[in-house]
């Protein structure tokens with residue numbers, strides 16, 4: 001596959017690393033205006049780093065756009081005359097609808113919206129995807145690309161905003177929980193490095209238990225909570241302090257913020 005990543009910033013580079021680690025591209029173009037920080041990627045023989053978006057679009061089939069929302073319109077205007085049926089446009093731009101993309105490049109383009117997260121760089125992204133009418137015949141291709149770098153799911157476009165919060169912002173939410181657990185472990189006597197190892201591997205194990213067993217979180221909690229034991233004591237105290245409630249409220253606040261950004265009412 002010939003892939004161009006237009007906007008090789010935080011997310012674009014995470015995607016590039018994930019694709020390179022799985023040998024997912026025959027050639028790859030990485031673009032940004034100031035290329036100095038990413039020139040090292042040319043050490044991979046099949047990668048070209050450039051600030052020329054038109055060159056990247058001409059030489060690639062799969063175009064992954066990972067720029068900030070306010071940069072996206074100008075870039076689509078800059079390259080739209082180069083687009084052909086070979087191109088699949090994959091937008092990761094938060095809050096930018098398929099209809100808005102079609103309004104610039106036309107409905108006759110293969111357009112896919114995708115919401116990965118930065119764990120894509122280590123092959124562990126939860127990525128949600130939807131497509132326009134024309135792009136639906138390419139959705140299997142997009143799912144295959146993102147399945148190489150984690151787990152992907154096709155969803156209706158109406159759920160993309162919620163998926164942004166749960167999957168993309170979710171990385172930050174889970175990081176903070178791992179960090180808080182680490183701080184607790186330090187207070188209980190572990191040094192900082194050991195404490196983080198305990199926290200992150202326990203988190204990894206909890207997720208793997210659910211993924212591999214298919215069980216419900218409360219069923220797994222029941223297996224850990226000895227009657228009158230320390231786990232239920234700690235868990236109930238966390239709930240008295242509002243653990244579940246604060247997480248749910250944070251998720252809804254994040255969702256509402258995207259709505260305000262979309263309305264231009266920051």
Ligand SMILES: NC(=O)C1=CN([C@@H]2O[C@H](COP(=O)(O)OP(=O)(O)OC[C@H]3O[C@@H](n4cnc5c(N)ncnc54)[C@H](OP(=O)(O)O)[C@@H]3O)[C@@H](O)[C@H]2O)C=CC1
Nearest residue numbers: 007008009010011031032033034066067068069093094168
């Ligand atoms: N970060 C995340 O975890 C996630 C982000 N997203 C979405 O992905 C998008 C990118 O986010 P993020 O990676 O954090 O943002 P960054 O600001 O890190 O990356 C954007 C990149 O675009 C480049 N850029 C700007 N203008 C152009 C241009 N004209 N041509 C080519 N490249 C350009 C910038 O480099 P330069 O200034 O040198 O041109 C920069 O490296 C956003 O829309 C965000 O909502 C979605 C899911 C997760």
Ligand SMILES: O=C(O)[C@@H]1CCC=N1
Nearest residue numbers: 094164165168169170
């Ligand atoms: O924080 C943000 O707005 C972007 C979208 C999801 C992740 N980063």
